[in-house]
Amino acid sequence: MTGVRGGVGSAVLQLGHSQNAKMIAVDRKPLQAGSFARIDLLGYVNTSQSDLKETVKQITGGKGVDVTFDCVGGELFEPVLSTLRQLGRHVAITSVGTRRVSFDLLDFYHRRLTMFGVDSLAINVTEGASLLASLVPLFEAKLLKPSTIAKRGSLDEARELYSFVAAGNPGKAVFVNSM
Numbered sequence: 001m002t003g004v005r006g007g008v009g010s011a012v013l014q015l016g017h018s019q020n021a022k023m024i025a026v027d028r029k030p031l032q033a034g035s036f037a038r039i040d041l042l043g044y045v046n047t048s049q050s051d052l053k054e055t056v057k058q059i060t061g062g063k064g065v066d067v068t069f070d071c072v073g074g075e076l077f078e079p080v081l082s083t084l085r086q087l088g089r090h091v092a093i094t095s096v097g098t099r100r101v102s103f104d105l106l107d108f109y110h111r112r113l114t115m116f117g118v119d120s121l122a123i124n125v126t127e128g129a130s131l132l133a134s135l136v137p138l139f140e141a142k143l144l145k146p147s148t149i150a151k152r153g154s155l156d157e158a159r160e161l162y163s164f165v166a167a168g169n170p171g172k173a174v175f176v177n178s179m
Contacts, residue, residue: 002026002080003071005035007147007172008093012069013039018143024059026052026080029168047076056083064088077101081113089114147172 001016003009004025016023017039025036026045036044043059045052056065064085070077073095081090081103090113095101123131138144150171153161161173 001069001071002076005029005168005170006071009069009071010147011144012071014144015138016069018138024056024065026076032170047079052076052079053082060085067091069093072096073101074098078103081108084111084113086111087113089116091116091118093118093120149174152176 001009001012001023004013005027009027013023013025013036022042023039024043024045025031025041026047028046028048030046030049031044043055045055045059065083065088066085067089068080068084068091070080070090070092071094072080073092074097077092077095078101084090088111092115135144139146148171150169151161151164151173153173153175154177155175158175161175164173
Protein backbone atom coordinates (compact mmCIF):
# COMPACT_ATOMS: atom_id res chain seq x y z
CA MET A 1 0.00 0.00 0.00
CA THR A 2 1.53 3.28 -1.08
CA GLY A 3 1.31 6.67 0.61
CA VAL A 4 0.84 5.21 4.08
CA ARG A 5 1.92 8.39 5.84
CA GLY A 6 -0.89 10.33 4.17
CA GLY A 7 -4.49 10.53 5.34
CA VAL A 8 -6.00 7.97 2.95
CA GLY A 9 -3.05 5.60 3.10
CA SER A 10 -2.96 5.54 6.88
CA ALA A 11 -6.74 4.98 7.00
CA VAL A 12 -6.49 2.08 4.56
CA LEU A 13 -3.64 0.65 6.63
CA GLN A 14 -5.91 0.73 9.71
CA LEU A 15 -8.76 -0.88 7.76
CA GLY A 16 -6.46 -3.65 6.54
CA HIS A 17 -5.23 -4.21 10.08
CA SER A 18 -8.82 -4.41 11.36
CA GLN A 19 -9.40 -7.23 8.85
CA ASN A 20 -6.16 -9.04 9.82
CA ALA A 21 -4.53 -8.38 6.45
CA LYS A 22 -0.80 -8.96 6.14
CA MET A 23 0.52 -5.66 4.78
CA ILE A 24 3.60 -3.99 3.42
CA ALA A 25 3.57 -0.23 3.94
CA VAL A 26 5.17 1.97 1.26
CA ASP A 27 6.07 5.64 1.39
CA ARG A 28 8.79 7.98 0.12
CA LYS A 29 9.97 8.92 3.60
CA PRO A 30 11.68 6.87 6.31
CA LEU A 31 9.54 5.14 8.90
CA GLN A 32 9.39 7.22 12.06
CA ALA A 33 9.73 5.53 15.43
CA GLY A 34 6.29 4.76 16.82
CA SER A 35 4.52 5.08 13.46
CA PHE A 36 2.07 2.25 13.00
CA ALA A 37 3.07 0.86 16.41
CA ARG A 38 -0.29 -0.89 16.76
CA ILE A 39 -0.08 -2.43 13.30
CA ASP A 40 1.92 -5.58 12.64
CA LEU A 41 3.49 -5.03 9.20
CA LEU A 42 5.28 -7.55 7.02
CA GLY A 43 7.57 -4.69 6.08
CA TYR A 44 8.06 -1.03 5.29
CA VAL A 45 9.53 0.24 2.01
CA ASN A 46 11.00 3.73 1.74
CA THR A 47 10.92 4.27 -2.05
CA SER A 48 13.48 7.07 -1.85
CA GLN A 49 16.05 4.59 -0.50
CA SER A 50 14.98 1.16 -1.78
CA ASP A 51 13.83 -0.43 -5.02
CA LEU A 52 10.15 -1.21 -4.46
CA LYS A 53 9.94 -4.36 -6.60
CA GLU A 54 13.13 -5.91 -5.19
CA THR A 55 12.27 -5.09 -1.58
CA VAL A 56 8.76 -6.55 -1.91
CA LYS A 57 10.27 -9.67 -3.53
CA GLN A 58 12.56 -10.07 -0.50
CA ILE A 59 9.71 -9.56 1.96
CA THR A 60 7.40 -12.04 0.18
CA GLY A 61 10.03 -14.66 -0.63
CA GLY A 62 9.78 -13.83 -4.34
CA LYS A 63 6.01 -14.36 -4.55
CA GLY A 64 4.73 -10.79 -4.68
CA VAL A 65 1.53 -9.46 -3.15
CA ASP A 66 -2.12 -10.30 -3.76
CA VAL A 67 -3.47 -6.74 -3.70
CA THR A 68 -1.95 -3.28 -4.03
CA PHE A 69 -3.78 -0.19 -2.83
CA ASP A 70 -2.16 2.71 -4.62
CA CYS A 71 -2.65 6.10 -2.97
CA VAL A 72 0.06 7.70 -5.12
CA GLY A 73 -0.06 6.54 -8.76
CA GLY A 74 1.97 8.62 -11.22
CA GLU A 75 5.61 7.58 -11.22
CA LEU A 76 4.93 4.79 -8.70
CA PHE A 77 2.16 3.18 -10.77
CA GLU A 78 4.30 0.74 -12.76
CA PRO A 79 6.66 -0.17 -9.88
CA VAL A 80 3.62 -0.88 -7.68
CA LEU A 81 2.03 -2.99 -10.43
CA SER A 82 5.28 -4.98 -10.68
CA THR A 83 4.94 -6.12 -7.04
CA LEU A 84 1.77 -8.13 -7.75
CA ARG A 85 1.81 -11.91 -7.89
CA GLN A 86 -0.07 -13.96 -10.49
CA LEU A 87 -3.80 -13.05 -10.45
CA GLY A 88 -3.04 -9.97 -8.32
CA ARG A 89 -5.35 -6.96 -8.05
CA HIS A 90 -4.32 -3.32 -8.26
CA VAL A 91 -6.57 -0.64 -6.74
CA ALA A 92 -5.82 2.91 -7.90
CA ILE A 93 -7.43 5.91 -6.25
CA THR A 94 -5.35 8.84 -7.48
CA SER A 95 -2.37 9.91 -9.51
CA VAL A 96 -0.02 12.41 -7.92
CA GLY A 97 1.96 14.37 -10.45
CA THR A 98 1.39 12.86 -13.85
CA ARG A 99 -1.99 11.39 -14.75
CA ARG A 100 -0.68 9.32 -17.63
CA VAL A 101 1.09 6.07 -16.83
CA SER A 102 2.59 3.24 -18.84
CA PHE A 103 3.15 -0.41 -18.08
CA ASP A 104 4.06 -3.64 -19.80
CA LEU A 105 0.76 -4.89 -21.21
CA LEU A 106 2.13 -8.36 -22.02
CA ASP A 107 3.29 -8.77 -18.43
CA PHE A 108 -0.08 -7.48 -17.24
CA TYR A 109 -2.14 -10.03 -19.09
CA HIS A 110 0.33 -12.94 -18.79
CA ARG A 111 0.10 -12.56 -15.01
CA ARG A 112 -3.70 -12.14 -15.39
CA LEU A 113 -3.77 -9.03 -13.23
CA THR A 114 -6.88 -7.00 -12.51
CA MET A 115 -7.00 -3.25 -12.13
CA PHE A 116 -9.67 -1.32 -10.24
CA GLY A 117 -10.22 2.41 -10.19
CA VAL A 118 -11.96 3.90 -7.17
CA ASP A 119 -13.44 7.38 -7.47
CA SER A 120 -14.70 8.70 -4.15
CA LEU A 121 -16.21 11.71 -5.94
CA ALA A 122 -18.69 9.31 -7.56
CA ILE A 123 -20.12 8.35 -4.16
CA ASN A 124 -23.27 10.30 -3.36
CA VAL A 125 -24.25 11.52 0.10
CA THR A 126 -26.47 8.51 0.85
CA GLU A 127 -23.77 6.01 -0.17
CA GLY A 128 -21.18 7.97 1.81
CA ALA A 129 -23.37 7.94 4.91
CA SER A 130 -23.85 4.19 4.56
CA LEU A 131 -20.09 3.62 4.24
CA LEU A 132 -19.38 5.80 7.26
CA ALA A 133 -22.05 4.02 9.30
CA SER A 134 -20.42 0.67 8.49
CA LEU A 135 -17.18 1.96 10.05
CA VAL A 136 -18.74 2.96 13.38
CA PRO A 137 -18.33 -0.52 14.95
CA LEU A 138 -14.63 -0.49 14.03
CA PHE A 139 -14.15 2.88 15.74
CA GLU A 140 -16.15 1.71 18.76
CA ALA A 141 -13.96 -1.43 18.98
CA LYS A 142 -10.90 0.87 18.80
CA LEU A 143 -9.74 -0.90 15.63
CA LEU A 144 -9.82 2.43 13.80
CA LYS A 145 -8.52 5.69 15.18
CA PRO A 146 -9.45 9.10 13.77
CA SER A 147 -6.69 11.23 12.28
CA THR A 148 -4.97 13.58 14.67
CA ILE A 149 -5.86 17.22 14.12
CA ALA A 150 -2.53 19.01 14.37
CA LYS A 151 -3.54 22.50 13.30
CA ARG A 152 -6.76 24.48 13.24
CA GLY A 153 -7.37 27.76 11.48
CA SER A 154 -9.88 30.06 9.84
CA LEU A 155 -10.39 30.48 6.13
CA ASP A 156 -8.23 33.60 6.38
CA GLU A 157 -5.37 31.30 7.47
CA ALA A 158 -5.79 28.95 4.50
CA ARG A 159 -2.28 29.61 3.13
CA GLU A 160 -0.69 28.78 6.46
CA LEU A 161 -2.77 25.61 6.83
CA TYR A 162 -1.98 24.53 3.27
CA SER A 163 1.76 25.16 3.84
CA PHE A 164 1.60 23.07 7.00
CA VAL A 165 0.13 20.12 5.08
CA ALA A 166 2.38 20.59 2.04
CA ALA A 167 5.45 20.50 4.30
CA GLY A 168 4.54 16.90 5.20
CA ASN A 169 3.77 17.56 8.83
CA PRO A 170 1.99 14.72 10.62
CA GLY A 171 -1.68 15.17 11.44
CA LYS A 172 -4.47 17.07 9.76
CA ALA A 173 -5.06 20.77 9.31
CA VAL A 174 -8.72 21.75 9.49
CA PHE A 175 -10.79 24.87 9.06
CA VAL A 176 -12.81 26.03 12.03
CA ASN A 177 -15.64 28.50 12.12
CA SER A 178 -14.25 31.83 13.29
CA MET A 179 -17.63 33.08 14.50
